Amino acid sequence: xxxxxxxxxxxxxxxxxxxxxxxxxxxxxxxxxxxxxxxxxxxxxxxxxxxxxxxxxxxxxxxxxxxxxxxxxxxxxxxxxxxxxxxxxxxxxxxxxxxxxxxxxxxxx
Amino acid sequence: xxxxxxxxxxxxxxxxxxxxxxxxxxxxxxxxxxxxxxxxxxxxxxxxxxxxxxxxxxxxxxxxxxxxxxxxxxxxxxxxxxxxxxxxxxxxxxxxxxxxxxxxxxxxx
DNA sequence: CATTTGCATATCCAATGGGATATATGTCTA
DNA sequence: TAGACATATATCCCATTGGATATGCAAATG
Numbered sequence: 001x002x003x004x005x006x007x008x009x010x011x012x013x014x015x016x017x018x019x020x021x022x023x024x025x026x027x028x029x030x031x032x033x034x035x036x037x038x039x040x041x042x043x044x045x046x047x048x049x050x051x052x053x054x055x056x057x058x059x060x061x062x063x064x065x066x067x068x069x070x071x072x073x074x075x076x077x078x079x080x081x082x083x084x085x086x087x088x089x090x091x092x093x094x095x096x097x098x099x100x101x102x103x104x105x106x107x108x109x
Numbered sequence: 110x111x112x113x114x115x116x117x118x119x120x121x122x123x124x125x126x127x128x129x130x131x132x133x134x135x136x137x138x139x140x141x142x143x144x145x146x147x148x149x150x151x152x153x154x155x156x157x158x159x160x161x162x163x164x165x166x167x168x169x170x171x172x173x174x175x176x177x178x179x180x181x182x183x184x185x186x187x188x189x190x191x192x193x194x195x196x197x198x199x200x201x202x203x204x205x206x207x208x209x210x211x212x213x214x215x216x217x218x
Numbered sequence: 219c220a221t222t223t224g225c226a227t228a229t230c231c232a233a234t235g236g237g238a239t240a241t242a243t244g245t246c247t248a
Numbered sequence: 249t250a251g252a253c254a255t256a257t258a259t260c261c262c263a264t265t266g267g268a269t270a271t272g273c274a275a276a277t278g
Contacts, residue, residue: 061244085177085178235264
């Protein structure tokens with residue numbers, strides 16, 4: 001798998017993804033959303049794009065980027081193997097306050 | 110938040126966490142599970158421990174490590190904000206409607 | 219005791235990679 | 249077409265860091 005966690009390790013890249021959470025954004029908008037120079041933003045966007053984490057659509061001279069879910073899903077799936085480390089071991093009260101458990105998350109009979 | 114993704118970015122650390130998924134393990138067991146030297150394993154374990162991602166229990170001269178869910182949960186929660194990018198049932202129209210115009214996006218000064 | 223075992227720490231080294239500046243490429247507009 | 253605008257690429261710099269080797273230290277072993 002493409003090393004998703006390495007991509008997410010960089011705060012600047014997470015900032016970019018955060019700025020893309022509500023839909024596609026142009027490079028200039030992303031420069032405004034972060035505190036980076038435009039070339040740095042383009043550099044990180046390129047890394048995200050080559051890794052398949054964002055996609056690009058040209059509109060005039062603007063390049064509109066948007067999030068692609070696939071890579072992020074892989075990360076989420078990897079983490080799901082550890083869910084029981086924060087689902088179990090909680091008190092009954094804590095468990096009650098948790099969100100509804102996923103179907104496959106029951107303890108073994 | 111402790112930079113969870115930076116911790117997970119290192120494959121060797123993910124290997125260690127993988128080896129801890131079924132319960133606590135001694136350092137020697139972890140050395141066997143990875144292909145690293147013992148000092149390297151200890152080094153990465155220390156990083157994970159200081160960050161609160163694993164905990165340590167001494168048993169004789171053995172040090173038994175185990176996963177602590179809290180940090181991993183934070184990562185999972187961060188990713189949950191992107192779930193809709195890989196949830197099915199999101200039509201192209203829905204995606205187009207996600208783009209909300211930002212107030213400060215003007216064309217000319 | 220001395221020795222072995224299990225693990226931690228110290229230190230060095232080379233590679234990685236993020237950010238900035240300068241510049242190139244492409245597109246719109248007057 | 250000139251020039252402004254939007255973005256990409258090139259290049260340099262240097263702080264970070266993973267891994268190895270050598271060593272320190274505590275607990276078991278006899």
